[in-house]
Amino acid sequence: xxxxxxxxxxxxxxxxxxxxxxxxxxxxxxxxxxxxxxRPLANMKRMAPPKxxxxxxxxxxxxxxxxxxxxxxxxxxxxxRFLPKAAAKPSTLHRAMRYSLFAGGKRLRPALCIAxxxxxxxxxxxxxxxxxxxxxxHTYSLIHDDLPAMDNDDFRRGKPTNHKVFxxxxxxxxxxxxxxxxxxxxxxxTARPRYSHRDLLRELASxxxxxxxxxxxxxxxxxxxxxVTPAQLRYIHERKTSALLACAARLGAxxxxxxxxxxxxxxxxxxxxxxxFQVIDDILDVTRTSQELGKTAGKDAAxxxxxxxxxxxxxxxxxxxxxxxRLAFAALRPFRGHxxxxxxxxxxxxxRQA
Ligand code: GRG
Numbered sequence: 197x198x199x200x201x202x203x204x205x206x207x208x209x210x211x212x213x214x215x216x217x218x219x220x221x222x223x224x225x226x227x228x229x230x231x232x233x234x235r236p237l238a239n240m241k242r243m244a245p246p247k248x249x250x251x252x253x254x255x256x257x258x259x260x261x262x263x264x265x266x267x268x269x270x271x272x273x274x275x276x277r278f279l280p281k282a283a284a285k286p287s288t289l290h291r292a293m294r295y296s297l298f299a300g301g302k303r304l305r306p307a308l309c310i311a312x313x314x315x316x317x318x319x320x321x322x323x324x325x326x327x328x329x330x331x332x333x334h335t336y337s338l339i340h341d342d343l344p345a346m347d348n349d350d351f352r353r354g355k356p357t358n359h360k361v362f363x364x365x366x367x368x369x370x371x372x373x374x375x376x377x378x379x380x381x382x383x384x385x386t387a388r389p390r391y392s393h394r395d396l397l398r399e400l401a402s403x404x405x406x407x408x409x410x411x412x413x414x415x416x417x418x419x420x421x422x423x424v425t426p427a428q429l430r431y432i433h434e435r436k437t438s439a440l441l442a443c444a445a446r447l448g449a450x451x452x453x454x455x456x457x458x459x460x461x462x463x464x465x466x467x468x469x470x471x472x473f474q475v476i477d478d479i480l481d482v483t484r485t486s487q488e489l490g491k492t493a494g495k496d497a498a499x500x501x502x503x504x505x506x507x508x509x510x511x512x513x514x515x516x517x518x519x520x521x522r523l524a525f526a527a528l529r530p531f532r533g534h535x536x537x538x539x540x541x542x543x544x545x546x547x548r549q550a
Contacts, residue, residue, distance in 0.1 A: 245519030248515060249514050249518040251518050251525070252522065254536065254539035255533075258540050260540035260541065263307070267306060267311075268306070270324060271324065271327050271328060272303075274324045275328050278325075278380075280293075288362065288366055291362075292358055292367065292369075295358060295361060296335050296352070296374075297374065299352070301331070301335065305327070305330045305440060306330060307541060308444040308445055308466070308469070309323050310324075310537075312447075312538065314448075315449075315531050315535035316452035316458050316462075317452055318452020322385075325382055326382060326385055326447035326451055329378040329381045330400070330444045332377055332378035333374070333378045333403075333440065336370075336371040336372070336375045337413075338352060338353075339357075339359075339367055339371040339374070340367075340368070341413070343359055343367060347499075349491065350492065378404075385451060386451075388451070390453050390454070390456075391453065395450065399447060400447065404443075409435060409436060411435050412433070412436030415432045415435065416436060419432065419501075420499070420501070433475075434470075434471065437477070441469060441470030443466070445469075446459060446462060446463055448462070449462045457530055461528060461531065462527075464524075468521070468524035469524045469541070469542050472517045472545060472546055475513055475520065476548060478496065478503035478506075481496045481497070482505055484550065489550050490550065504517075518546065521546045525542060
């Protein structure tokens with residue numbers, strides 16, 4: 197137990213080998229695996245995080261608010277183009293899909309995807325299909341997560357949940373259709389010399405599948421009413437949250453034909469910011485109001501769910517989130533100061549209040 201706690205506190209999100217069986221050209225694979233199993237990560241695993249919430253400063257010259265607003269506007273326009281119109285038959289279904297998709301989500305995963313593409317010298321426009329596909333999967337997961345059979349929530353993105361407006365049957369189907377359309381949208385991405393369409397589709401499928409997103413949800417369901425160990429909590433969070441954020445970073449990098457070294461760095465970055473994001477989410481659940489969050493606050497505590505604050509306390513959770521953010525910054529070293537949007541995003545995720 198103590199060793200497990202140290203692993204969680206150290207950020208413990210070791211790059212999983214399965215996720216490293218990456219999609220890179222055969223000539224690049226040797227280089228990738230050397231980097232993926234390199235010394236820095238092994239050292240990180242052993243270190244206990246210092247008791248500080250300090251993090252490095254992102255470049256003061258980068259205007260993250262404008263970057264997020266611009267990427268959100270681009271993604272919203274692209275999603276509107278990619279999705280069937282609300283009036284297309286069956287219109288109830290298409291209205292339900294659009295209701296949740298355009299309900300005011302923060303669009304952090306698309307921003308991560310686009311920032312990763314930028315860091316690798318790519319164009320935002322080339323990352324848009326992947327950014328939109330990820331947001332569709334994320335939205336489907338929230339619709340299903342809010343269902344009575346799952347978290348049973350009435351309020352999401354500041355509005356009544358999908359099943360409250362459209363009924364459970366349509367909400368389930370809207371989630372199914374968003375999951376499916378994500379793959380259709382990703383099909384619009386341009387293949388790159390290092391990454392084929394097959395690579396991109398496999399990447400998204402594995403992050404959304406039974407070993408990652410859905411697997412994390414199953415572990416979460418099965419943990420209800422049980423005493424959850426720190427190892428189980430990490431397992432759930434790495435899958436429910438971190439996997440999709442890491443996938444966003446990776447697909448952005450792949451859209452820019454990233455080198456194996458940069459892809460490995462962004463995988464590492466995505467895992468660390470993904471875990472930090474969830475630790476902060478756990479903290480916000482107990483420190484903010486429903487109105488501030490746009491979703492029901494205090495749900496984890498009410499459901500006696502294990503969270504970072506419930507296992508380790510608020511102050512230690514804040515230190516862990518900061519430590520994970522420092523690890524995310526460290527992962528960006530191969531970009532030699534040219535990943536300013538990603539640094540700003542990691543800082544934004546740590547400091548967010550909703
Ligand atoms: C297959 C039946 C079935 C269900 C799948 C996988 C799944 C359901 C649910 C997992 C969804 C979940 C709640 C993950 C936790 C991640 C998290 C903190 C999401 C909130 O992300 P934000 O804050 O949300 O970015 P917005 O609304 O801003 O996009």
